[in-house]
Amino acid sequence: MSLADSASPVRGTPSLLEDALRQHFGWCAFRPGQRPVVEALLAGQDCLAVLPTGGGKSLCFQLPALVRQGLVLVISPLVALMQDQVMQLQRRGIAAACLHRGLGVSERRSLHGALRDGRLRLLYLAPERLQVEATRQLLEEVLDSGRLVALAVDEAHCISAWGHDFRPDYRRLGQLRALCPGVPLVALSATAAPRVRADIIRLLQLRRPLVQVRSARRTNLTYAMRRRPADPLPLVLEAVARARGAVLIYARTRRSVEQWASRLLVAGLEAIAYHAGLDAESRVLALEHFQQQPRPVLVATVAFGMGVDRPDVGLVLHLDLPPSAEGYLQESGRAGRDGLPAECLVLFDPADRTTLGWAIRGAAAGHGSGDAGAAQQRLELAQRQLRRMEAVAEGETCREQALLLAVGELVPPCGRCDRCLEEDRRRDWSGRATRVLACLQQRGGQDLRSLAADLADGASGQEQERWAWLARRLVQEELLSESDDGAQRLYLRTRGRHYLRQPWPLHWAA
Structure with a gap:
């Protein structure tokens, strides 16, 4: 597996890539992280690209289609997203289309004709469309013609159970490797923690991919x-x-x-x-x-x-x-x-x-x-x-x-x-924290709302909310644990027991 900053295996011709970039998108230079992915795809290498929102992920798979005058198949989770990208590309004079169940008979026939004639450069479809036999046959025809430049899986974090937007239909995208064994595949996401990146590589069966990860930090x-x-x-x-x-x-x-x-x-x-x-x-x-x-x-x-x-x-x-x-x-x-x-x-x-x-x-x-x-x-x-x-x-x-x-x-x-930027608004919550921890030690565990009500001892809802806030802060400080079933049941952790034996200052803003 290549590292993010390592050289790609085959360098693209600078004039060719820059000329295509200017001609089709009006840019004079690549954004950070884009060029290595474009070059790797053109060299036939799989890629995982984690580039921040606004970092130009789409260009990474759009440009190879234009340079090679072939087709890139793009898997995307939302019809609205696909339609928007297609509209943008068509405004630039780039032949693109999206295949979804909302198309009419004439629209579908026109799309199939453009695809078979080699006029399309980018075809977008939702992951569930790959389970339709007609789509598979169409894919086989394009593959047999030799025009398929690359496969792209956008919002690739959706394939991972550890991602923030897991989608079951994405789980079946590993079939792409079996359907198109010799075609390079690029997976793209704006954010993907290391565990999610490992899942993407494994489930999409990426082969020795270039892994291009740019910082998600946006200083503006x-x-x-x-x-x-x-x-x-x-x-x-x-x-x-x-x-x-x-x-x-x-x-x-x-x-x-x-x-x-x-x-x-x-x-x-x-x-x-x-x-x-x-x-x-x-x-x-x-x-x-x-x-x-x-x-x-x-x-x-x-x-x-x-x-x-x-x-x-x-x-x-x-x-x-x-x-x-x-x-x-x-x-x-x-x-x-x-x-x-x-x-x-x-x-x-x-x-x-x-x-x-x-x-x-x-x-x-x-x-x-x-x-x-x-x-x-x-x-x-x-x-x-x-x-x-x-x-x-x-x-x-x-x-x-x-x-x-x-x-x-x-x-x-x-x-x-x-x-x-804020001024220091912190106060010491040690005394109240001790009350929360001691209460849970005595009871063995209690749900958040009833605990807050008991500690407020009949006082106003605002006072109950203050106790609930404090209990949540103690969870964040790992003095308490919370059940993962959504019931918000709290338990004393080992660190909380240490705190009861030997407290330390807890200074937080209210």
Whole structure:
């Protein structure tokens, strides 16, 4: 396996690659990490490319198709993402299409004709299309013709049970190697921790791949996370007012998306909603609005933005706690693709943990496909990812440092986020921490909410929330452990027992 910084086996002709880059994309130079992947694919070598959001992953497989005047088959998880990339390519005069079940008979016939005639350069399809016999026959024809330049699996972290967006259909993509044994394959993702990268290589059967991993650090982004007040509208309006360019606001549910778009319209902002429940025409209009208006405000579910080419997003605002640090890095990374300063803001509430927990349990059961063991594994992993994200939101350390640590990257404090810039607001929580730990030692274990209620001793809901916050902080400090079944049952850890015997200062911001 090649290392990220090692030389690729065959160097591309500089003038050829640069000429193609200028001709088709208008760029005068490659972005970091792109050229080694392009050269490796042209040399017939498998690749794993982990490049940050906005780092130009798509070009890594698009350019080889144009240089070789052949076809690259691209597996992508979302129809909206495929359609957006195809639209961008067609605007550049590049022959591209996507194959999905929504195509009409005439559209499908036209696509098949272009494919058989060798006119297509990129064909996008969802992973489940490979299970359709007609698609396999089409693939065999292209393979026999010798025009298949490479295979590309976008959002490749979806194949790993350890990834933040596992999709069962991706599990079957190992079949690509058997279907196209001599064709180089590139797997791409914006974030993939070492364990996920190992899974991608194994499950896609990559052969001695070039592994190109670039830092996920984006020095033009500023991270901030704040407790969501009862009415967050003033905070949202304030953030939008100071943002440059486009604004992306993410809400967890379709209903919330529509409610927030309406509230912002009433407040005087020309906000527009986008989610999968809208009809096709409304989604197209929303996408056009976001791409063409000078300062659009779009409220969407988090699927929106994957592959959308809008470089001047000045604000990405989450109205709920994201369920994982890895996913949040991808979503927040849609800001500032032009390299100029941009803000990433999360408004969260501890109650998000409960609503997210229900959603996680439902998703884990669905992904398990009848396998109780797989469903339980997904549930436990998702709960751990959620706790890690909660620790980023409520923790005392640099936001960027904590986020990147979640994907296996160790960096110094950024000096830009709200934690790095805030004045010292810390106080000593040692006394209260001792009460929490002693209570759990006595009882052997207790769920978070009932523990907080007992410690508050009949006081207000605000006091209960303060005890619940403290208990979560003790989990993050590894003094307590929490069950992975979503029940939020807490237990005293060995480190907590040591603390009860010999306490040390615990200074945190409230």
